[in-house]
Each structure stands twice: as structure tokens, then as C-alpha cells.
Amino acid sequence: MTFNELTLWLFSTLPFYTLTLTIILALLLDKYLGEARQYHYLVGFGWLAQQIEKHLNTFQTDKKSDETQPLRFNIKKALLGSLAWVILVLPIALLYFLYLNHLTWYWQILLDAIVLYLAIGLNSLHQHAMQVYQPLKENNLVQARHFTGYLVSRETAELTPTEMSRATVESMLENGHDSVIASIVYFIIGGAPLVIIHRFANTLDAMWGYRTLQFNSFGFASARLDDLLGFISAKICTLLYAIQGKFLTALANAYKQGNTYKSHNGGWVMAAGATVMNKKLGGTAQYNGKRVESVTLGCGENIAVEDIPKSILIVKRAAIILTLIVLLWQTISFIAFTH
Structure with a gap:
């Protein structure tokens, strides 16, 4: 085959594999470039969200009565929160769809891969996990507690090595869905515009999706819409975790345990991931001075320090399996089209 023939063959074949090529390129960019250290777009997005929230959320707090005031749902605040979510x-997703979603296939792959790369955080997850794992291996509990605080909202000042390991594994399995698998799934379903919508919606849920006096009403839409957007991708992520071992048991635990967990989507993926690892998650944790009991997720032994890198491996394998499924699907489509 001559060079010209090879070039012609590539340009006639590769357009059938745009999804696969985009996902692979995005994962490679994430692996070798990692998360932006400066001028991260989510920092700017978060700042803008704070400014809008200050103007639209008319929350007033009285420190003396803050903890004793009952949570009441305010329709006006909920509507303003919905408006803020839409704004x-x-x-950006609409503008992308209208003006940047119809390029020549190779430019589309490059642009979409950049958007997907900015949305996924597999490299970042690995780094955050190692920031806890390495100090724990060296018995540096002060540093380990410090970096555990980057991952979870629970109080970390008195966490034991086992509790820090549990918190980190829970974060890896749940965020493996939120920041890796969900982004790839929604790229497959709706391209880069849907990836943008999911990433921004997930960020607003992390900022506003709390049952507090400030956000109970204003953040209602953010919390519910994030649950809705994550529903399909969480079930796919559960399958991708479960397929790595104890498939039926992992699915059964995801259904039984995940439905009783405080976060439906998070419960499903954590229960499946923990079952594959033959480990148990959940238990007690301290939040704002209050002891909270979480349901058991998974089955088997208690979490140990060495389970932290294993949890990251579960997420990486899930991303690879999903990419291979897309490759197989596009190959079958290519063969069917050419024959």
C-alpha cells in the first residue's frame, strides 16, 4: 500500500471512530497534562456562581439561632436558584452546540477532546488519593488528615488511619463516577455540549446542594438536577465497576444498599465498587459537630490503607472498559456500513 493509498484509507475509515478517538485523546491529555494548576476554568465558574448567588439568594443568618431554625422551603428562593442554574x-453549552459542533471531523475530534479532557479528572483523583496514601504509609497522620480534608466534608482532625482510608476510598469511587465515567457517558450520549452541562451542574451541586438555611431552597434545583443528570451515568458506572468482579453480588448490593444511602447515585457506585474490592464502606463520621451514621456499602473486610490505590484502579479499569465498549460498537457499525 502506497502512502497516498494509506492516507486515503485513513481518511475514509477514521471518521467512523470519532467517539473512540476523542475519548482516547481526552484520557491521554488528562494523563500527561493533568489538571490545570493555574487559571482553572472551574475556579472562574465558581467565582461567577458566588457573585450570582450573592445577588439572587436573599439568605440572612442569625448566628445565635442558625442551628435551631427549622428548614423551610421557600418557593421564591427555589425559583431564583433555578434561574441562577439556567444562567x-x-x-456555553448552547453556544457550543450552535457554532462549534459541526466542524470537519478531525477538528471536531480535537476540540471535543479538549472539552472532555477539561471535564474529566482521573489524573487529579490519583494525585489526591496519593496525597493521603503516602503520608499514611509513613505514619504521618497530621499530613494525611490535612489532605483527607481536601476530599471530604466530614471533620478530619481526629480521624484514624482506617477512617481516613475509608473516606478516601469512598471519595475515589464516588468521584470516579462524577468526574470520569459520567463525563465520558454524556459525551457518548450528547457530545461536548452535554459534557459541559453535566460538569457545570455537578459543580453547582457541590456548591449549593446542601440542606442548610442558606441553600435548602436556593440550591434545590441544583441538587435535584444533578441527581437527575447523574442517574443514567451512575447506573452505567455501577455496571462498569461490577463487571470487574462479583458481578451479581455487586449489582444486588448497589440496589439494596445504594437505595438507602443519602445519595442515590453515590450509593450505587460506592456499593458496587466496595463489593468488587471485597470491602465495607460506611459507618460513623463527624459533620459540623454532629455524629452521623451511614449505611454499610459493599461487603467483606474493613477498609485498610492499601485499599486506596486499589480504588483508583477500579476507576481506571472502568474508563478503559467503557472505551473498549465504544470501540467495539463503532467497529460493528463500520463493518455493517461497509458491507
Whole structure:
């Protein structure tokens, strides 16, 4: 085959594999470039969200009565929160769909891969996990507690090595869905515009999706819409975790345990991931001075320090399996089209 013939063959074949090529390129960019250290777009997005929230959320707090005030749902605040969500989430995705979603296939792959790379955080997850794992291996509990605080909202000042390991594994399995698998799934379903919508919606849920006096009403739409957007991808992520071992048991635990967990989507993926690892998650944790009991997720032994890198491996394998499924699907489509 001559060079010209090879070039012609590539340009006639590769357009059938745009999804696969985009996902692979995005994962490679994430692996070798990692997360932006400066001028990260989510920092700017978060700042903008704070400014809008200050103007639209008329929350007033009285420190003396803050903890004793009952949570009441305010329709006006909920509508304003919904408006803020629309203002922040939809415009960029809509502009991308209208003006940047119809390029020549190779430019489309490059642009979409950059958007997907900016949305996924597999490299970042690995780094955050190692920031806890390495100090724990060296018995540096002060540093390990410090970096555990980057991952979870629970109080970390008195966490034991086992509790820090549990918190880190829970974070890896749940965020493996939120920041890796969900982004790839929604790229497959709706391309880069849907990836943008999911990433921004997930960020707003992390900022506003709390049952507090400040956000119970204003953050209602953010919390519910994030649950809705994550529903399909969480079930796919559960399958991708479960397929790595104890498939039926992992699915059964995801259904039984995940449905009783405080976060439906998070419960499903954590229960499946923990079952594959033959480990148990959940238990007690301290939040704002209050002891909270979480349901058991998974089955088997208690979490140990060495399970931290194993949890990251579960997420990496899930991303690879999903990419291979897309490759197989596009290959079958290519063969069917050419024959």
C-alpha cells in the first residue's frame, strides 16, 4: 500500500471512530497534562456562581439561632436558584452546540477532546488519593488528615488511619463516577455540549446542594438536577465497576444498599465498587459537630490503607472498559456500513 493509498484509507475509515478517538485523546491529555494548576476554568465558574448567588439568594443568618431554625422551603428562593442554574449552565453549552459542533471531523475530534479532557479528572483523583496514601504509609497522620480534608466534608482532625482510608476510598469511587465515567457517558450520549452541562451542574451541586438555611431552597434545583443528570451515568458506572468482579453480588448490593444511602447515585457506585474490592464502606463520621451514621456499602473486610490505590484502579479499569465498549460498537457499525 502506497502512502497516498494509506492516507486515503485513513481518511475514509477514521471518521467512523470519532467517539473512540476523542475519548482516547481526552484520557491521554488528562494523563500527561493533568489538571490545570493555574487559571482553572472551574475556579472562574465558581467565582461567577458566588457573585450570582450573592445577588439572587436573599439568605440572612442569625448566628445565635442558625442551628435551631427549622428548614423551610421557600418557593421564591427555589425559583431564583433555578434561574441562577439556567444562567450559569446553559449558555456555553448552547453556544457550543450552535457554532462549534459541526466542524470537519478531525477538528471536531480535537476540540471535543479538549472539552472532555477539561471535564474529566482521573489524573487529579490519583494525585489526591496519593496525597493521603503516602503520608499514611509513613505514619504521618497530621499530613494525611490535612489532605483527607481536601476530599471530604466530614471533620478530619481526629480521624484514624482506617477512617481516613475509608473516606478516601469512598471519595475515589464516588468521584470516579462524577468526574470520569459520567463525563465520558454524556459525551457518548450528547457530545461536548452535554459534557459541559453535566460538569457545570455537578459543580453547582457541590456548591449549593446542601440542606442548610442558606441553600435548602436556593440550591434545590441544583441538587435535584444533578441527581437527575447523574442517574443514567451512575447506573452505567455501577455496571462498569461490577463487571470487574462479583458481578451479581455487586449489582444486588448497589440496589439494596445504594437505595438507602443519602445519595442515590453515590450509593450505587460506592456499593458496587466496595463489593468488587471485597470491602465495607460506611459507618460513623463527624459533620459540623454532629455524629452521623451511614449505611454499610459493599461487603467483606474493613477498609485498610492499601485499599486506596486499589480504588483508583477500579476507576481506571472502568474508563478503559467503557472505551473498549465504544470501540467495539463503532467497529460493528463500520463493518455493517461497509458491507
